[in-house]
Amino acid sequence: MRAFALALLMAAPAFAAEEAPPGASTCLGCHSPVRADAAIPPLRGRDAAAVAAAMREFREGTRPATLMDRLARGFTEEESQAIAAWIVR
Amino acid sequence: MKATRRALAALLLPAPVFAQARPRVVVVGGGFGGATAARSLHRAGIATTLVEASATYTACPFSNAVIAGLRGMAAQRFGYDALRAEGITVVHQRATGVDATARRVTLVDGTTLPFDRALLSPGIEIRFDGLPGYDEAAAEVMPHAWQAGPQTELLAAQLRDMPDGGTVVMVVPPNPYRCPPGPYERASLIAHFLKSRKPRSKLLVLDAKDVFSKQRLFEAAWASLYPDTLEYVPLAMGGRVTEVDPKSRRVTTDFGTQDGAVVNVIPPQRAGAIAQLAGVADRSGWCPVDPASFESRLVPGVHVIGDAIIAGAMPKSAFAANAQARVAAAAMVALLAGRAVQAPKLLNTCYSLVAPEYGISVAGVYQPANGLLTDVSGAGGTSPLEAPAGVRAAEARYAEDWFATITADVFG
Numbered sequence: 001m002r003a004f005a006l007a008l009l010m011a012a013p014a015f016a017a018e019e020a021p022p023g024a025s026t027c028l029g030c031h032s033p034v035r036a037d038a039a040i041p042p043l044r045g046r047d048a049a050a051v052a053a054a055m056r057e058f059r060e061g062t063r064p065a066t067l068m069d070r071l072a073r074g075f076t077e078e079e080s081q082a083i084a085a086w087i088v089r
Numbered sequence: 090m091k092a093t094r095r096a097l098a099a100l101l102l103p104a105p106v107f108a109q110a111r112p113r114v115v116v117v118g119g120g121f122g123g124a125t126a127a128r129s130l131h132r133a134g135i136a137t138t139l140v141e142a143s144a145t146y147t148a149c150p151f152s153n154a155v156i157a158g159l160r161g162m163a164a165q166r167f168g169y170d171a172l173r174a175e176g177i178t179v180v181h182q183r184a185t186g187v188d189a190t191a192r193r194v195t196l197v198d199g200t201t202l203p204f205d206r207a208l209l210s211p212g213i214e215i216r217f218d219g220l221p222g223y224d225e226a227a228a229e230v231m232p233h234a235w236q237a238g239p240q241t242e243l244l245a246a247q248l249r250d251m252p253d254g255g256t257v258v259m260v261v262p263p264n265p266y267r268c269p270p271g272p273y274e275r276a277s278l279i280a281h282f283l284k285s286r287k288p289r290s291k292l293l294v295l296d297a298k299d300v301f302s303k304q305r306l307f308e309a310a311w312a313s314l315y316p317d318t319l320e321y322v323p324l325a326m327g328g329r330v331t332e333v334d335p336k337s338r339r340v341t342t343d344f345g346t347q348d349g350a351v352v353n354v355i356p357p358q359r360a361g362a363i364a365q366l367a368g369v370a371d372r373s374g375w376c377p378v379d380p381a382s383f384e385s386r387l388v389p390g391v392h393v394i395g396d397a398i399i400a401g402a403m404p405k406s407a408f409a410a411n412a413q414a415r416v417a418a419a420a421m422v423a424l425l426a427g428r429a430v431q432a433p434k435l436l437n438t439c440y441s442l443v444a445p446e447y448g449i450s451v452a453g454v455y456q457p458a459n460g461l462l463t464d465v466s467g468a469g470g471t472s473p474l475e476a477p478a479g480v481r482a483a484e485a486r487y488a489e490d491w492f493a494t495i496t497a498d499v500f501g
């Protein structure tokens with residue numbers, strides 16, 4: 001437990017200093033990290049690689065979408081991966 | 090465990106992040122923009138005070154459904170207890186001044202609140218000098234319902250009480266104004282109300298423009314759902330209203346006059362009054378800002394977000410205000426810590442209901458270019474013009490879901 005608290009202490013400043021990559025924080029307008037009953041899928045706790053792959057498929061138009069295709073086209077592969085890594089935390 | 094980690098992190102954060110004392114930010118306006126910003130700043134370790142005139146926030150998104158009798162007003166109301174519980178200082182007073190040199194905000198009771206940086210998200214003010222005949226008294230007869238609250242309930246009651254067979258008149262302003270697709274969603278839902286409850290009545294929409302958001306989708310839906318109820322008159326066909334008369338509920342256009350059983354006037358707008366008082370609004374009535382940091386171009390140290398700003402391609406929406414709040418808060422944290430502001434990207438999504446279970450959307454991705462927020466090319470756009478009913482129903486469901494998520498994010 002003490003080691004755990006210490007790890008927290010050391011991790012804390014990095015957590016604060018670490019800014020969301022471009023675009024990422026604004027995903028939270030729809031993808032709730034807290035609502036359990038959401039129709040729009042929450043992304044916290046998902047696999048980052050799977051989220052990035054979904055973004056790629058939306059961008060390429062190979063995954064059915066109502067809206068995510070239009071948003072995913074605004075990001076490169078690299079940006080999508082950074083967003084995916086951030087949003088699953 | 091995750092929650093514990095976050096709670097602990099929040100406690101532990103402030104000290105190590107900033108070299109000197111904990112920086113102070115005063116946020117004016119606790120709507121979609123300001124309340125989001127206050128939370129983001131607080132969670133990054135900033136000593137945050139939120140100044141909001143009203144103890145209860147009444148949300149505009151979905152207020153068109155209230156007007157059309159599809160939803161209760163209670164679902165639009167939110168409070169600030171969760172923000173207080175989190176440790177944000179919430180002051181329910183009107184801010185009357187922002188002194189960027191002395192770095193303090195003045196409240197109506199004379200209290201001053203010192204800040205290292207300030208953020209304003211005051212929303213809009215109705216321009217009661219913007220349309221001849223339309224003053225505050227006229228708004229009690231011909232409601233705008235463009236700031237949710239008593240105005241929303243007044244328009245809903247007028248529609249409910251009007252005799253069948255009357256004409257409802259909607260007056261739509263030129264750009265820019267809060268929520269570009271909002272008037273057309275409202276027209277759709279009023280038409281739905283009339284068609285199902287007062288079928289001999291008509292809706293006449295008088296518009297000061299020829300082109301509007303999601304136009305082809307709205308027009309296609311109107312043609313199929315409300316052909317005998319809704320008549321749309323664009324600028325080119327004499328839609329511009331030049332004067333209104335509350336005594337006779339009459340509106341005057343370039344081409345003639347029209348009386349309404351109910352008249353909904355959406356008047357011209359400008360940034361909330363504190364923007365003028367703080368000196369962050371220009372002669373247009375809106376606020377020029379840096380598109381990466383949202384710092385005022387007129388008053389350094391004061392950031393402005395939401396409906397109040399000149400945002401280029403980004404519309405005046407709750408989604409946009411929430412997105413700008415997060416980006417502005419991150420920029421303010423960086424500036425307060427002596428770091429550079431990163432080039433952001435921002436999203437927007439606006440859903441509109443054209444009928445229950447019939448939703449359409451417009452989305453965009455934005456980035457700074459030439460001093461404004463501009464569309465990332467290749468991204469964004471509207472729902473398809475042709476789509477099965479299942480897609481429209483899914484978008485209506487996502488619209489509700491978006492509202493639940495964003496209000497939980499901002500006030501929950």
Ligand SMILES: Cc1cc2nc3c(=O)[nH]c(=O)nc-3n(C[C@H](O)[C@H](O)[C@H](O)COP(=O)(O)OP(=O)(O)OC[C@H]3O[C@@H](n4cnc5c(N)ncnc54)[C@H](O)[C@@H]3O)c2cc1C
Pocket residue numbers: 117118119120121122123140141142143146148149150151152153182183184185210211212213234235236267268271275361362363394395396397405406407408409410438439440441
């Ligand atoms: C009919 C309608 C439908 C809409 N539908 C949608 C939708 O579906 N999706 C969407 O994204 N957007 C929608 N919008 C737009 C959305 O409501 C606004 O874009 C959003 O509220 C803007 O947020 P804001 O923070 O800029 O301003 P606001 O939400 O208006 O918040 C401003 C706050 O500041 C406070 N304030 C102002 N001045 C002071 C002062 N001097 N001191 C203290 N407090 C002050 C006010 O009391 C208010 O609470 C709709 C709008 C309308 C009218």
